[in-house]
Amino acid sequence: MVTTTLRVRGLSKSFGERLAVDGVSFAIDAGEIYGLLGPNGAGKTTSISMIAGILARDGGEITIDGVNIDAGPPARALIGIVPQAITLYLDLTARENLDFWGRMYDLTGAPLRDAIASALEAVGLTPRADDIVGTYSGGMQRRLNLACGILHQPKLLILDEPTVGVDPQIRSAIFDLVERLRDAGTAILYTTHYMEEAERLCARIGIIDSGRLIAEGTRAELVASLSQDARIEIGLGRGDSVERAERIIGALEGVRSAKVENSHLHVIADHGASRLPAMLTALLNAGVVAQSVSVIEPNLEDVFLRMTGRALRD
């Protein structure tokens, strides 16, 4: 039986006149990765700060495994947080960092020692456990940052953009670890502004913009909401009249928009892939030869663009 670990209802927060989070509601089940996707300044970090009990909220309700966040320490004990910033004591060793954080989550004795060993093993830092963290590379610090969040085997793990500034190898290792935690039954709230991460890891995605949750669902559900719009990119040769090509394609039935950018004609059309032969024929009849053709299936970036009129990375 699937249990709901995190339930958020009507979350809101203002900073002075600015409404940073406006009525955000969602839920995460045990063993599920929920992605909170949005551009910088959308309200992701403010939302997770309230969920983690760091920031007081102006309105709404948050429960973790049935425990209201207002219960304080008993609720926070169920949460593991991996902040975006490296939050480690650089003048202590990795083991000392983990020992401290483990004790802050009331682990002691053999369970603490075992948890430290497991966390170090999970992030691949056992050989460097007794080195001062200040001597670690950025990637190693990022991994230890993650280890401190999972040490006490939380019910809910909050990962705030955990792969910012890391190389692809470390990113891949983090993804593997997150998936293992999911498989072990941890509910995971994963915030990112990288669409690719959300698409790879998250069972469900909430798209947040200007403090509001504007869309929610699986990747397939969100993309389906675009009504099968596909983007077609047609590369034009030098010497071709790009304005003429734009006029020709724009006039075809089912074409919603046709714009030229850097010698490429970007077309959005209903049932785009099926209209491709007609487009190419029209161009050929006008003496315009396509150098390259790409059919780009809609993705979360397109969903965000449709819903907000802005790109995810603006």
Next chain:
Amino acid sequence: MHHALLICIKDLRQRLRDRTAILTAIVAPLVLTALMGLALGGSQGGGGGMRLCIADLDHSKLSSGFVDFVERPALGGLIRVEPVDSIPAAEQMIDQHQAECAVVMRPGFGRAIASGNPPPAEILAARGEEFARQGTSELLRNYIHHAAIPHDRAVPEVIPRSAGGQMRVVDFFAVSMTVLFLTFGVLSGVRALQTEVDSRTMVRLIASPTPPYAIVAGKFAALLLIGLIQMGTMIAATSLLFGTRWGNPLPAAALVLTSVLMAIGLTAFLMSLTKNAEQGTALAAIVITLLSIVGGQFLPPQGLPDVFETLTRLTPNGQAFFGFLDLAAAGAHGTLMTIAQPLAFTAIVGLSGIALAALRARRSLQEMT
């Protein structure tokens, strides 16, 4: 409260690993005390204390009373009196370096004091003994002031003013460097606290199942312990190495506590005015140094215009500093009342600074999260 203890232990562990902080807190003040004591101590050495030659040419009750005043137990043997019977004898004592200073009370000394006129007296000092000369001058002025009161009132056993130049130079700097570097030592702890906010480990702390009061208690306990350990070490080291006396242990311990509070409050408040640990450290270092100069920790105010002595008492570190000097001068007779003003002043400054810093920290914490 065990979370508070964990935080305190963690902070102390970090401070003990900071070799620069240990150098600043213990080694630097001891070295400076030794150097300054050697450089400015003149011929004061050997058996300790200043050798004061007294030529009583008046032979009155008031002139012989000055000898009693200088030799009484409250001064703890800091001054050794060498009586002579003429001015040439006094001059010879100075020339032959058998005394640092000489007081000549000419005939009419006692009558002048009794009638409220300036008494005929002079102070002789060897070249380079400016410190001793200033101290002796202060001593004589102090006696004349007390001698002017009705003769049936007892001369107070405890000198109400700072012993200042009545102490050995090395003792002066032992106390001044201890108070000065206390502030720098505590500053390293406050800096670490600010770094915890800057680096956002504070966010992880707040997110943990640790009550806010435990975080505050743990951090404060660590700062308090840092200051107390530093002061205790300096008192023990200066007593052993230089023979410095710090007075009656109980009031001295009370003043140590309020001095540490003062250091925490001052540095925490200054840190809270800035955006990060680096800025806060720079600001605090400048302010501490200025306060120390004004507070008379680098130069006794007795040699300066009177307004400086007033200014020193307006600084919290000056209050702490002269409080310790007063206690040392009072010896075993020192009580909490001896240092009532320094105790109150340093405690108020400390607690106020802590409260203001906490208010500002709460606001910036909300902005941070």
